[in-house]
Amino acid sequence: MQLTRAADYAVRVMIHLATLPVGTRMSRANLAVAAEVPTHFLSKVLQVLARARLIVAHRGTSGGFSLAVPAETISVLTVVEAVEGPLQLNVCVTNGPGCGRQGWCPAHMVWLEAQAALSQVLKNASIAKLANQSGASHQEKVVYPWN
């Protein structure tokens, strides 16, 4: 029961983009360094985030990546679900047709309650708030090897 590496990276990338002035575009290479995400993995993560309309990929020489929507409207849950799909702590906890044991299995209610608790924490954590906490202190420390 562990977050995927892709979702972990995606959250870091989103927080980093949210620390930048609105409209700023950041190259993939700079994002990899700033968010400490392996370059070979980053492309896939950016693709998923773009497909979920959380970021925009701008082409051309002044291209790069920027947030597609205000960071205030994005929660950690949104980012995690964009990468992993709807939160589902156990196979029986689903909005679709559940498992046949729901009627008597007492563990079912525990999984539901655990998922709700987890979901609530991730939903309350807005990317904008986290970006403010991350703050300038880290951004000033980022050293881009090519600068």
Place this chain on the structure above:
Amino acid sequence: MQLTRAADYAVRVMIHLATLPVGTRMSRANLAVAAEVPTHFLSKVLQVLARARLIVAHRGTSGGFSLAVPAETISVLTVVEAVEGPLQLNVCVTNGPGCGRQGWCPAHMVWLEAQAALSQVLKNASIAKLANQSGASHQEKVVYPWN
């Protein structure tokens, strides 16, 4: 971020054993039917639970499996951790040496909080309580094909 099948099965097996009168031994075949766990998977689950000293395997003709400790002292968290290892929602959330980003990564606190919330729900769910909820209603319905 999903519970492993083994942990899901282990919780069902423990709940079922807790519904039985103290000291009752149940064969692997009967447990597979009652807890609706695939037989080929059950052996591994029982082995893990026995190694964690949550159940006892009795040999011989009157052998079978029984709880090793009172169900009141076992939580869903105990069972899940016996199978999956200590709860660790993200690789950075650990009791050992954490990741190098802890100092500035604002997501770290979110993962910690989410893990605490999840852990609390699973800790509060005692196997004895769940066995009481599962109750006779299901047990009466179990049909063992060989009886």
